[in-house]
Amino acid sequence: MSAFSKRLKEARCEAGLSQERLGVLAGIDEMSASARMNQYERGKHEPDFSMVGRIARALNMPTSYFYAEDDDEARLLQWFYRLSADERAELMQRVEKPLFSSPS
Numbered sequence: 001m002s003a004f005s006k007r008l009k010e011a012r013c014e015a016g017l018s019q020e021r022l023g024v025l026a027g028i029d030e031m032s033a034s035a036r037m038n039q040y041e042r043g044k045h046e047p048d049f050s051m052v053g054r055i056a057r058a059l060n061m062p063t064s065y066f067y068a069e070d071d072d073e074a075r076l077l078q079w080f081y082r083l084s085a086d087e088r089a090e091l092m093q094r095v096e097k098p099l100f101s102s103p104s
Helices: 003-015 019-025 033-042 049-059 063-067 071-081 085-100
Strands: none
Touching (some): 003 019, 003 033, 003 049, 019 049, 049 063, 063 071
């Protein structure tokens, strides 16, 4: 199973959506939405980047989440994406300070 297929199924299940509903929210025709999402989740086909973007928006996820091979990295991407602009700025300051301060 590809990283994309794994992440797609995890995100869809976390959102409590059926394959059909997610497909429709991503702009796929209702008649083929379930079948296409099933093919994506099984790794039979992989959507183009534009479709991944639409799926990501429907799931409130960053597009990069779907390509993260490491589970911890995927979770960080998900959490960071859902922070407000102020929360992101605060987090960035907290992380950058110790990483890039010169030793005394």
